[in-house]
Amino acid sequence: MIHAYENELKHKEDELAIQYLPAVKAMAFRLKERLPSSVDFMDLSAIGTEELVKLARRYDEAQNDSFWGYAKTRVYGAMLDYLRSLDVLSRSSRKLVKRIDYLVEEYLLTHDEEPTDAQLAEMIEDETEEKIHEARIASSIYAILPLQDQLNTGDEGETLDRIEKEQLVEVIMSVLSRYSEREQMVIQLYYFEELTLKEISSILDITESRISQIHKSVIKKIQESIGA
Numbered sequence: 012m013i014h015a016y017e018n019e020l021k022h023k024e025d026e027l028a029i030q031y032l033p034a035v036k037a038m039a040f041r042l043k044e045r046l047p048s049s050v051d052f053m054d055l056s057a058i059g060t061e062e063l064v065k066l067a068r069r070y071d072e073a074q075n076d077s078f079w080g081y082a083k084t085r086v087y088g089a090m091l092d093y094l095r096s097l098d099v100l101s102r103s104s105r106k107l108v109k110r111i112d113y114l115v116e117e118y119l120l121t122h123d124e125e126p127t128d129a130q131l132a133e134m135i136e137d138e139t140e141e142k143i144h145e146a147r148i149a150s151s152i153y154a155i156l157p158l159q160d161q162l163n164t165g166d167e168g169e170t171l172d173r174i175e176k177e178q179l180v181e182v183i184m185s186v187l188s189r190y191s192e193r194e195q196m197v198i199q200l201y202y203f204e205e206l207t208l209k210e211i212s213s214i215l216d217i218t219e220s221r222i223s224q225i226h227k228s229v230i231k232k233i234q235e236s237i238g239a
Contacts, residue, residue: 028060028067031079035059035086042090044207045155047148050097055090062089094152095160107146110135112227115220125220154226158183158202161230162237179237186232190225193217197225 039055066082114134118126128147132140153160162179187195193215200206200214201222208219215222
C-alpha cells in the first residue's frame with residue numbers, strides 16, 4: 012500500500028516536471044541566443060531539466076501556489092551555475108581580456124567594427140590567434156552573468172563582499188547617470204530585459220560593437236568606483 016502511494020506520488024511529481032519542460036527549453040534557447048556557439052543548447056537544456064525534476068520532487072503546494080513561479084529562478088540559476096563551472100575566466104585570461112578590450116576600444120575609434128582574432132594576434136605578438144579566440148569566447152560567456160559576477164574581478168570579489176547592497180546600488184546609479192539616456196538604455200535592455208546584442212542593435216540603431224563597448228565601459232567604471 013505504501014509502495015503504491017509512493018509510486019503515485021512520484022508519477023504526479025514527474026508529470027508536473029513534464030508539464031513545464033517546454034518552458035525550460037524556451038529558457039535555455041533564450042539564454043543560448045546570448046552565448047557564443049561553443050556553448051551547447053542541449054547542455055543548457057539538460058541542466059535545466061535536471062533541476063526542474065529535482066524541484067518537482069520536493070515541491071510543496073502548501074508553501075508555493077505556483078510551481079513555475081517557485082521553479083523558474085532556480086532553473087535559470089542552475090543554468091548560470093553551469094556557465095560559471097566552465098571556469099570561463101582564469102586570472103591569466105582576465106589579463107588577456109583586459110588587453111584585448113583596450114585594443115578593441117582603440118580600434119573602434121577609427122573603424123566601425125571590432126578587429127578580428129587574426130588582427131588582434133598581430134597586435135599582441137606574444138599571444139596566438141587561438142588563445143585570443145578562447146579569451147574572447149570566455150569574455151562573451153562571462154558578460155551574460157549577473158552584474159555581481161561582472162564585478163567579482165581583480166580581487167576575487169573581496170571588495171564587493173565588503174560593500175552593502177544599498178551602497179552598491181547607489182554606486183551603479185551614480186555611474187549610469189554619467190551616461191546618455193541611450194547608453195543607459197543599453198544596460199537596461201541587456202541586463203534587465205535580457206535582450207541579445209542583435210536585438211538591442213535593432214531597437215536603438217547602434218552597432219553591436221558599440222553596445223559591447225558601452226557595456227564594458229560601465230562595468231569598468233563601477234569596478235573603479237567600488238575600488239575593485
